[in-house]
Amino acid sequence: MNTILLKRDYILLYVLLAIVYVSGMWIPLMENDSAQHATMAMRMYLENDFINIYKGGNDYLDKPHMHFWLAALSFKVFGISQWAYRVPALLFTILGAYSCNRLAKEFYGNKAAHIASLVFLSGQAIFLSNHDVRTDAVLTGATIFGIWQFVLYINNKKLLHSILGAIGVAIAFSTKGQLGVFISGVCILSYLAYNRKWRVLWSWKIGAAFFAFLISISPVLYAYYIQFDLHPEKVIHGQSNVSGIWFILWDQSFNRLTASGFEKTSSDYFFFFHTLLWAFLPWSLITYMALFAKLKLVFITRFRYIKGVEILTSIGFLLVMIVISFSKFKLPHYLNSLLPVISVLVAGYMVQLFEIGKKNIAKIILGIQYFVLTSGSILVLFLIFWGFTMPDIGIILCYLFLITGLCYVVTKQMNVYRKLVLISVYFMVLINFCLNTQFYPKLLLYQAGNNAANIIKTENINPESVFILAGKPSWSLDFYTNRITPVVTINEITKTLKNGDWLFLYDYQLKDIPEDTISWSEKYEINHFRITRVSASFINPNTRDGVLEKAFLLKYLPK
Structure with missing residues (x-):
């Protein structure tokens, strides 16, 4: 046998992986980010406003628009549902897998192609990004697509590849700012440096690609200009005269590097290196073996070009890891857009082991x-x-x-x-x-918001009569009632709520409501836990009750 996988092998594995990904489409959305982003996209759709992004009642200046636009478009086509919200993530994951396949074929031949896409699709963080959907699935698919197309341009010098590469990187930028541009740039520059193909940059086709990139990011820049630059009176994070365009072009990335405006998450310079051990299961060990083997070869040969060797997936990957490791604001999913790059590295390493009989x-x-x-x-x-x-x-x-x-x-x-x-x-x-x-x-x-929404539906409660107490949002309540739940303070309860209206709140908030002036005719008690921070005491059924919070859905009765 002169190949690693038979056709029936990879067809079976693709079918099984598809079943797993589809099974995750119907999981209720988790708070905070996934349900929050879905609610923000839902608001775009309900209000037919695709220019302004809001988080609750406030202007949102963090992630750019693409992820929210795609989710809102999916709602227009399929209606508001958890699976519709996940459709764009799944489509870009498929694009990412196909791009891995083609890039691996370009570097290592047909033997590596399906291995690379299977490695990518079976990585643990990729599974997670398709049910706990944030911006990362779209970012990941667009980034590796852009890298693949630019590699094809460097090798073949065709205008179409440079344009498609620019569009891919522009989608990555429009999804999460400069991170996708940085990853693509470092990987492509490392490829150019090793292959000594700098001349491809001095071409009108690169100028055309740059123009295509500017055109592709212009919708996001325009939306930021309308929402922020035209309104210097808006106060964002305690500041006025905030430029949305300057933010997305510069401030967003550097604020995260320095943790300016964010809570510092980790000073561990090896955070991403050990996070990769679980995020890229079951391929993390092979990744480090492949990286060591490639680095050893490059240093032994003193960076001299050798036909059939590429360093995009090794040196390019390592340079990005080193730079982001100096960020003071680190989260595990920042690794996601690098995973397709090292999927190609792993596939190439396995093919090389096969060919030399190791x-x-x-x-x-x-x-x-x-x-x-x-x-x-x-x-x-x-x-x-x-x-x-x-x-x-x-x-x-x-x-x-x-x-x-x-x-x-x-x-x-x-x-x-x-x-x-x-x-x-x-x-x-x-x-x-x-x-x-x-x-x-x-x-x-054990997530109160979506379970409160189930009660509202099963008990035929009018969602328009439901309010939420200020202090702690519930994005899943908003999403599963298909509305932005009005917020009231304790002092506004008697002025805003009418007889028969409902109030959603948590147990620590209920203690602050004066019983002598406010009463309730019906009460639903709901268990709640921050499920994205699962602990051993929560998993243990014998100790679970001791760590649960309570949330309540209360029917207002004026005194």
Whole structure:
């Protein structure tokens, strides 16, 4: 066999991965960011205002518009729903996988193409970004698409590739600012430097690409100009005379690097390097092995160009990691847009092991994969069956089917390289199908906002009669009632609420309401926990009640 994967192998894995991704489309949205972004896009759609972005009652000056525009457009086509909100993320993930496939083929040939896309699609952070949807899925797909197209331009000098590359980078910019531009720029410059192809920059086609980039980002710049630059009286983060255009072109990125206006999250310069260990499971170990092997080769040859060698996925990746490691505001999902780059690196490394016959290394990696992924699967299944109620019989049968298939692959005699890919992807399918169909849905039973919305629906409460007490927003309540819930302070309750209106609030807020002047005719009590910060005491059913908050939906009765 002169290839690692058979056609039936990658078709099966793509089908299984598709099932997992689709199963995550119906998980309720998590607070804060995912439900918040969905609510902001919903407001665009409901008010038919695609220029202004609002977070609650305030102008929003942080992420640019593209993610919200795409979600609002999806709502226009499919209606307001959690799965409709996730459609753009899934489409850009598919684009990212295809771009990985083509870029790997460009660098390492057909053997690496499907491995790269399978590596990308089975990375843990990519699964997460498709159900806990923020800006990262769109950013990731657009960034690797732009990189792939610019590599094709450098190699083939065709105008179409330079234009498409510019559009890809522009979409990345319009989704999260300069991060996508920086990643694309560093990777492409490293590719140019190693291949000594600087002359391609001195072409009218690059000028055309720059013009295409400016045209593509102009809608975002225009929207910022209308919302902020034309209104110097607006006070944003305690300042007036704020320029939206200057913010997105400069301030946003450097404010995050210095944590200006943000709470400093980590001073650990190795934060992203060890975060990669879980974010890119099951490929993180192989990533570091591939990175070491590539760096060793480049330094031994003193950066002399060798045909068939590329450093975009190694030196380019490493340079970006070093720069963002100096940021004082770090979050794990900042890594996402680098994952397709190292997916190509991993695919190339595995093909090289295969071609030079390094079976011993592949066997060691396979043994480590067995240990890590078996441990992870046992942990996930334990959490599901111990921490929460038993799954439905249909779901249990699906788990048994996947486990049976996994046992078949484990016991079947085959090439060690083929088994390494099959086992790694199959384990991640099992783990994330279990998480999507049981763990996350059970977790969302403890998020008060969406459960309050369920009560409003099942009890035929008019959503227009619901208010929320100021102090703590509930984005999931807004999204699942399809409206921006009006906010009232304690002093405004008797002036704003009418007999029969409802108030949503949390237990610590209820204690501050004077019982002698305000009363309630009906009360619904709802369990609540910050589910994006799961703790051992919450997972443990014996200690869960002790860490739960309470939220309430109260029917107002004037005294």
